[in-house]
Amino acid sequence: MKLNELVPQQDPVDLYLPVMSEIRDVRPLTDLETLYTVALPDGRDLGHQPGQFVEVSLFGVGEAPFSISSSPTRKGVFELGIRKVGLLTEKLAELKPGDKVGIRGPFGHGIPVEKFRGKDVLIVAGGIGLVPMRSMINYVLDRRDEFGRLIICYGSRSDKELLFTDEMESWRRDPGVDFHVTVDRGSPEWEGNTGVITTLIPGLELDLGKTVCCVCGPPVMYRFVLLALKSRGLPDKSIYMSLERRMKCGVGKCGHCQINHSYVCQDGPVYHYPDLKSLEEAL
Amino acid sequence: MAAKPRVAIFDFTGCEGCELNQLNFENQLLDMLEHVDIVEWREAMDDRPGEYDIAFVEGSLSTPDCIKRINEIRRRAKVLVAVGACAVQGGINGMKNTQPIEEVREEVYGKDKYLFPTLPALPLSAVVKVDVNVRGCPMTQMEFLKVFTALVMGKKPVEPTSAVCVECKLKENECVYEKGMICLGPVTRGGCDAHCPSFGQYCTGCRGMVPEPNLKAMEEILVKHGLSVNEAWKRLHLYNTHELEGLKS
Amino acid sequence: MELKFLASDRVEAFVSYIMQKKTVYAPQRAGKHSVALKKVADPGAVVLDYARTMQSVKKFFLPPRDELLQFNLADQSFAPAEVKPLDAVLLGIHSYDRAAIDRLDYNFSQGHAERNYLTRREGVVWVGVSFEPDEFHFSGSVGIRPHDTEGFDVFLTRARDGYLVEVLTNAGRELTAGFDLPATDQAKPQPGHFHQHIFLPQAKLNEVMGASYNNPVWEETAEKCVGCGSCNIVCPTCYCFNVEENVDIKVSGGTRERIWDGCMLREFTEVAGGEVFRGGLAERQRHRVMRKFKYLSDKTGHPWCVGCGRCTAYCTAGISIVSIVNRCISDYEKHAATAV
Numbered sequence: 010m011k012l013n014e015l016v017p018q019q020d021p022v023d024l025y026l027p028v029m030s031e032i033r034d035v036r037p038l039t040d041l042e043t044l045y046t047v048a049l050p051d052g053r054d055l056g057h058q059p060g061q062f063v064e065v066s067l068f069g070v071g072e073a074p075f076s077i078s079s080s081p082t083r084k085g086v087f088e089l090g091i092r093k094v095g096l097l098t099e100k101l102a103e104l105k106p107g108d109k110v111g112i113r114g115p116f117g118h119g120i121p122v123e124k125f126r127g128k129d130v131l132i133v134a135g136g137i138g139l140v141p142m143r144s145m146i147n148y149v150l151d152r153r154d155e156f157g158r159l160i161i162c163y164g165s166r167s168d169k170e171l172l173f174t175d176e177m178e179s180w181r182r183d184p185g186v187d188f189h190v191t192v193d194r195g196s197p198e199w200e201g202n203t204g205v206i207t208t209l210i211p212g213l214e215l216d217l218g219k220t221v222c223c224v225c226g227p228p229v230m231y232r233f234v235l236l237a238l239k240s241r242g243l244p245d246k247s248i249y250m251s252l253e254r255r256m257k258c259g260v261g262k263c264g265h266c267q268i269n270h271s272y273v274c275q276d277g278p279v280y281h282y283p284d285l286k287s288l289e290e291a292l
Numbered sequence: 293m294a295a296k297p298r299v300a301i302f303d304f305t306g307c308e309g310c311e312l313n314q315l316n317f318e319n320q321l322l323d324m325l326e327h328v329d330i331v332e333w334r335e336a337m338d339d340r341p342g343e344y345d346i347a348f349v350e351g352s353l354s355t356p357d358c359i360k361r362i363n364e365i366r367r368r369a370k371v372l373v374a375v376g377a378c379a380v381q382g383g384i385n386g387m388k389n390t391q392p393i394e395e396v397r398e399e400v401y402g403k404d405k406y407l408f409p410t411l412p413a414l415p416l417s418a419v420v421k422v423d424v425n426v427r428g429c430p431m432t433q434m435e436f437l438k439v440f441t442a443l444v445m446g447k448k449p450v451e452p453t454s455a456v457c458v459e460c461k462l463k464e465n466e467c468v469y470e471k472g473m474i475c476l477g478p479v480t481r482g483g484c485d486a487h488c489p490s491f492g493q494y495c496t497g498c499r500g501m502v503p504e505p506n507l508k509a510m511e512e513i514l515v516k517h518g519l520s521v522n523e524a525w526k527r528l529h530l531y532n533t534h535e536l537e538g539l540k541s
Numbered sequence: 542m543e544l545k546f547l548a549s550d551r552v553e554a555f556v557s558y559i560m561q562k563k564t565v566y567a568p569q570r571a572g573k574h575s576v577a578l579k580k581v582a583d584p585g586a587v588v589l590d591y592a593r594t595m596q597s598v599k600k601f602f603l604p605p606r607d608e609l610l611q612f613n614l615a616d617q618s619f620a621p622a623e624v625k626p627l628d629a630v631l632l633g634i635h636s637y638d639r640a641a642i643d644r645l646d647y648n649f650s651q652g653h654a655e656r657n658y659l660t661r662r663e664g665v666v667w668v669g670v671s672f673e674p675d676e677f678h679f680s681g682s683v684g685i686r687p688h689d690t691e692g693f694d695v696f697l698t699r700a701r702d703g704y705l706v707e708v709l710t711n712a713g714r715e716l717t718a719g720f721d722l723p724a725t726d727q728a729k730p731q732p733g734h735f736h737q738h739i740f741l742p743q744a745k746l747n748e749v750m751g752a753s754y755n756n757p758v759w760e761e762t763a764e765k766c767v768g769c770g771s772c773n774i775v776c777p778t779c780y781c782f783n784v785e786e787n788v789d790i791k792v793s794g795g796t797r798e799r800i801w802d803g804c805m806l807r808e809f810t811e812v813a814g815g816e817v818f819r820g821g822l823a824e825r826q827r828h829r830v831m832r833k834f835k836y837l838s839d840k841t842g843h844p845w846c847v848g849c850g851r852c853t854a855y856c857t858a859g860i861s862i863v864s865i866v867n868r869c870i871s872d873y874e875k876h877a878a879t880a881v
Contacts, residue, residue, distance in 0.1 A: 012647045012843055021656040023621055025609040025784075025797070068612035068619065069788045069795055070447055073813065095813035096447050103446075109617045228816060255812045257784055260653045263802070264781030265809060267828075268818075270836035275652055289754055290818070290828075323790045441788045450785075454806045457769035461855065462605045462801065464595040466572035469857050478767040478857055502768070503807060506822065509767045513857045 024260050027066050027111025032104050033086055038172045041093050042137065043102055044078065047112065048086045055087045058119030059144035060223075060251055060279040064259045065089065066111035071097045074256040076141035076278070077115065082151035090140035090172065116259040120145050120223055120249060120279050128221045129157040131213070131243075133234050135164045135206050135226025139172050141251055141278075142225050146180070153185060157219060160187040164206025164226070168192050168199040187214065206230065210237035217242050223279070225251040231292045235282075248282035252291060297345035297444060300332035302365055304351030304358050305385050305413060309430040310376035311350050320437060327444045346371045346443050348426075352378040352385045352413040359411070359419055366420040371443060374416045375436070377429035377531050381500045384429070385413035386533035415534055424449055428484055429498035429531065435483060452483030455502050456495050459486035468494045469517050474524045478513060479505040498531050507539075544729065545722035548703040556584035558720045559630055563666065566601065567632040568594055581632070589633045589697065589704070592675045593849060597638045597777035599645060601627050602661045605801050609657070609784070613794040622796075624657050628664030630716065633697075635672045636689040637680040637847040641777035643692060644837075644845055648780050666712050669693035670704070671732065677850025679737035679863050685847055687732040698729055705729055737863045740870050743834070743844040750835035752876075753869035754827070762865060763822035765858045766805075772829065772852035772860070773803025778845050781809070804828050830865055 034046035049055060055063070057077050066072035073095075079088035093102050104110070122145075130149050134142040142161075149156045161180060165171045171190070180188040189209045191202035202209065206226070222243060224234050231250060238248060254266035256274040266273035269288040276284075285291045303311055317324065331344055347369035353359055366372055377383035388396045389412040397405045416422050426439050442449035456477035460467065468475035468489050476497035477489060488495050514521045529536060547555055559565055560581060567587040571577035576591040578598060608622040642662075649658035671687045672678070680686070690696040694713035697704035706722050708714050741749060773779045783802040788795040802809060805825050810818035819825050833846035846862065853861045 010842065012643045012841060013650075015841055016647055016650040019650070019654045021654040021659040023656050024653050025657075025799075026619070026621055029617060029619075066797075068617060068797075069445055069614055069786050069792075071786055072784060072797075092814075096450070098813065100447055111619075228818075253812060253816075254818060255810055257782075260655075261651070262649065262653075262655060262780070263783070263799070264804065265783075265802070267804075267832070267836070269831070270839045290824075320790045327792060437790055438787075441790060441792055444792055445788060453808060454803075455767065455769035457771045457857070458774055458803070458806070461595065461771050461774040464571055464575070464577045466575045467855065467857065470574060478769045504768075506764075506767045509765050509858055512765055513767070516859055517857075 024258070024262070025113070027064070027072075027113050029109050030112045032106055032108045032110060034106055035104060038090060039170055041170070042172055043091055043093070045089045045091060045101070045104070046086050047089060047110065049112065052085060054084055055081070055115055057081050057087070057115035059122065059148045060119030060141050061115040061117050062141075062256070062259070062278060063089070063112050063114035063116065064256075065097070065101070066113075067097060067100050068111070070100045072111070072113075072257075073097050074116075074259060074274070076144070076251075078140045078143050080144050080147035080151055082148055090137070090143070092137050114259060116256075117274050117278050118276060120251075121281075122148065124249075125149075125221045125223075126155050127157065129160065129216055129219045131160045131162070131215070131220050131222040133162045133206065133210075133222060133224040133226070133238075135230040135234075136166065136170070137172070138225035138227070138230075138251070139163055142223065143173060143176070145223060150183075150186075158187060158216075159185060160213060160215075160220075161189065162206060162209040162213070163188075163190045164192070164209070165190070166193045168195050168201070189213070205233070207233045207237040210234070210241060213241070215241060215243065217244070221247045221249070223249045223251065228253065235292070245282050249279055250282055250285065251279045252277050254278075296327060296329045298331045298343065299328040299346045299348070300344040300365075300369065301330070301348045302332070302350070302361075304349065304362070304379070305354040306351030306376065306378035306383065308350065313430050313433060314348075314436065317433060317437070324440060343368050344370070346373060348373045348375050349416055350375045350379050352382045352415060353419055354385055354411055354413045356409050356411065362416060362420055371423045372416070372420065373424040373426060373439065373443070374422045375426045376431045377427065377498050377500070378413075379416050380422075380425045380427050381531055382413050382415040382418075382534035383531055386531075387529060388413060389533050389537060390529070413534070418534070425451055427451075427481060427499040429496075432484055432487070434485075452481060453503055454482055456480050456482045456484065456486050456489070456499075458482055459484070460489050463490055465489050469513070469519075472517075472519075474514065474519050474527065476524070476528055479507065479510050479528075496530060497528050501528075501532055501535060542707050542709075544725050544727065545706040545708070546700075546703055546725035546727065547697065547706050547722060551703070552587070552589065553584045555720060556581060556587050556632065559632070559668075559716055560584060562630075562716060564629040565632050566598075566629055571595075578631075587633065589670050590673075590699070591633075592672070593635070593677075593851060593854065595775055595851070595855065597641055597849070597851075598631055598634060599641065599777050599780075601629075601631070602642070602645065602658055603780060603782075603801075607657065607782075607799045609797045609799055611794065611796050614788075615793060622657070624660045626663035627661050630666045630668060632668040633670045634667060634693070635849070636669060636687060636691070637678075637685045637849045638777055639667060639669060639692040640680075640685050640689075640847045641849070644778045644843070644847070645780055647841065666716050667693045667695070668713075668716070669696040671696075671698045673699070673733040674735045674737075675850070676736050677854040678848060679735055679739060679850060680848030681735040682737075682739035682863075683743060683844045683846055683848045688729065700727055700730055737850065739863055739866050743838055746834050746844070746866070746870075747839055749870050749873045750831055750866075752873050756869055756872055758865055758868045758872075759823040759827040762826045762860055765860055766822050766826060767858060768805055768807065768822050768825070769857070770803040770805040771855050771857070772862075773805050774801060775851040775855045777849055777851070778833070778847060779803065804832070826865075830862060833862070834866060
């Protein structure tokens with residue numbers, strides 16, 4: 010087929026113009042991470058899926074992708090959990106309620122929640138990977154009867170770097186949530202598990218036929234988590250993974266996020282694990 | 293509005309061409325002064341007040357006194373900007389580093405050499421933490437303005453890292469190698485808009501080498517074009533002695 | 542197709558004539574040995590007999606520096622960049638460069654259709670010219686011949702003492718109407734021969750390249766490569782870009798611009814925090830070549846390389862994309878032979 014026949018005719022749109030949105034709340038999560046509550050103009054809903062991302066920009070500073078940390082079940086505003094690591098995020102950290110940021114999106118494929126419906130939901134989150142996973146966790150908690158058990162494994166470098174500690178308390182107390190947390194190196198006050206996130210997986214109570222898992226964390230984590238899940242016998246088709254890449258445009262144009270034939274900003278960031286096997290550079 | 297950033301400008305061993313270039317912002321100087329208070333600038337004024345938000349420093353470090361001064365500047369500056377090839381890479385002054393220091397001293401100062409202690413010429417980063425580099429010999433005005441506005445906005449400027457070749461290709465410059473000349477563009481950081489090749493010259497490497505330079509491949513390029521590797525290496529040392537010595541060890 | 546004749550000594554008159562109708566961009570001398578596409582001011586400066594321009598017509602639709610919006614820092618307002626249709630004649634374009642635009646059209650229409658690029662694409666009248674393959678051209682290997690008229694409104698084929706003219710579309714008829722082009726019974730000459738060939742058609746290459754992921758050729762190429770990114774920057778089907786903010790000296794406003802980027806450059810895959818997903822030159826070379834001969838062709842059935850030879854012609858290190866692909870083919874065939 011000719012190239013121009015492969016694409017349906019559609020009206021061109023301005024892909025790079027942000028919607029100026031208001032910061033409603035700024036809440037520090039740790040020394041490095043901050044949770045921003047953002048409102049689109051006119052009370053519009055973002056209309057996202059858990060696992061999707063938005064492009065956030067500040068004029069004169071830049072634009073970068075951030076995963077959405079709130080569940081779409083919570084209307085009116087959305088939340089972004091952002092770590093201070095570079096130019097843009099350092100300037101974002103100076104924002105106060107009432108300040109404006111540019112928003113584009115939501116973009117990409119999030120977690121296919123329909124595939125998790127009626128199933129036990131296993132979330133494996135490493136470090137800042139909890140940010141997008143929290144969207145799914147709260148989605149499940151808000152629609153509790155549509156899902157089976159909710160199992161959360163969360164690993165962090167240290168107890169000082171744990172995110173959403175107040176919500177963690179409520180997950181811990183919730184009898185419907187099987188919550189596990191570990192830190193690589195604990196401070197003297199830390200009384201919980203110590204060790205990398207994979208140490209949590211052998212002890213999990215899993216109904217293998219009924220469990221669907223979503224993994225998100227730093228690049229080094231994936232291989233080891235996959236091995237641990239495999240040794241528990243969780244089939245590949247029950248695993249979804251959210252990948253991080255440099256997504257500059259968010260709309261499959263700029264080429265930065267490409268892994269083999271796949272654009273992370275379009276086909277991802279959440280992938281079905283069997284689809285990732287053909288992408289040599291993915292993991 | 294917050295208080296204006298306090299800016300100081302210093303020079304070490306160098307030709308002061310970069311500083312002169314700063315004074316050449318005829319059209320922009322007044323706009324610039326709107327945003328900052330210049331508290332120390334030997335080229336332009338003569339008083340000695342206290343702390344500064346941004347220190348622009350030109351020149352390489354080549355005497356024990358330089359080391360003392362740069363440490364003092366670092367202590368007093370929130371952001372330290374190295375300006376020009378001497379400050380960023382050691383620059384031309386670095387050429388003396390490959391020769392015995394006593395011979396150099398004698399050659400320059402003759403019988404009075406004992407009055408003038410000297411050290412191998414070092415970039416600022418060899419002694420203190422440098423926050424921002426404005427590269428080039430001399431530094432380019434456009435880039436300095438970019439860095440300046442970024443710092444006024446309180447953000448860290450982005451440093452170009454790709455080779456000069458990128459800018460030559462964007463401008464459709466005929467490749468210098470096609471003209472039969474040695475060009476250091478393939479291993480030199482761009483950001484200069486390929487200034488020299490655009491005017492019929494070869495790249496002298498004044499902006500320093502790209503990160504992780506593949507010098508073996510560069511050597512093959514020279515051989516392939518029938519050019520002298522020896523001569524090219526000599527030219528590369530002109531601005532990059534300090535870094536090349538570092539690569540060796 | 543009726544052939545008309547444009548004698549060599551009337552080319553200048555032809556260019557003057559179409560310049561009255563529309564702005565014309567055409568190849569013109571840019572240096573001692575080079576030719577570049579530029580707006581025509583002097584019809585006599587147009588060069589129709591040339592090997593290649595360093596930059597393709599891509600630069601008119603996706604400029605190296607392209608403003609996306611203008612912002613005001615005081616009130617945080619912004620305005621979209623003004624983008625106008627190119628609305629011009631592109632004269633003296635080779636078939637591979639026209640084919641490259643089909644690929645860019647696909648990219649900027651698929652998924653989300655992008656206004657900036659697609660607006661500029663409007664109002665173009667394409668006047669092609671045949672080319673004589675030089676030591677770097679290999680477009681024949683990706684199905685693009687020197688005389689291919691696809692996508693052109695008018696096509697000029699080099700013949701004895703002039704050009705055979707095919708007027709292919711209404712836009713072409715409009716452009717040439719009123720200029721005396723006599724009919725000719727000269728037959729279209731055979732296209733020139735290519736000196737460079739990829740040894741297999743694209744249909745087979747997807748499989749070959751898929752099996753070449755761990756071929757030593759990537760490491761071997763990396764040893765010769767300085768990673769300057771020239772191959773990306775001169776490629777007519779490369780469209781990757783970065784986005785930059787520019788603030789004016791008054792710090793009152795500025796522009797958000799996109800600038801060409803290249804997958805051979807180290808920062809291309811770097812994310813905040815410093816992780817680089819393709820840190821080595823071998824991985825980057827592999828990505829560059831796979832993108833042309835596998836990744837995008839898997840998706841579309843079309844190779845993303847048009848055989849212009851630019852990446853090889855302008856590589857100071859002399860790295861040849863044809864040699865890399867052929868090496869993958871011969872290793873694949875060797876392996877297949879020993880496996881049997």
